[in-house]
Amino acid sequence: MEAQSRAERAADRARMIEERNADRARMAAEREADIARMAEENAHQRVQLEHNNDYRRQNTELLREATLSMSGMVDLFAALIAQKNNATRAPTPTTTTSNNNPPSPNPSTDNII
Numbered sequence: 001m002e003a004q005s006r007a008e009r010a011a012d013r014a015r016m017i018e019e020r021n022a023d024r025a026r027m028a029a030e031r032e033a034d035i036a037r038m039a040e041e042n043a044h045q046r047v048q049l050e051h052n053n054d055y056r057r058q059n060t061e062l063l064r065e066a067t068l069s070m071s072g073m074v075d076l077f078a079a080l081i082a083q084k085n086n087a088t089r090a091p092t093p094t095t096t097t098s099n100n101n102p103p104s105p106n107p108s109t110d111n112i113i
Helices: 002-088
Strands: none
Touching: none
């Protein structure tokens, strides 16, 4: 009877060890699956980050080109305004009139009543 009891306890211990080892193996497999999933996500994030960096570089280049273009247009516009101001600048008048009335086209008849 005692031998049978020892055998049963040994069998129970062996079963518990097997269950514990199976649990450890299952947890290790789950960890491996988690690591593989995280590595895949990491690779996907790296690809997305590289795409974002490419877009950022392209946008920076486009912005630089647009800035240069706008700068050129501002320079041309300023030159056009300066040219127009120089061409349309009227000479300053040498005679002054009272009450801001223009001079008469026929000054000899102004005093006739």
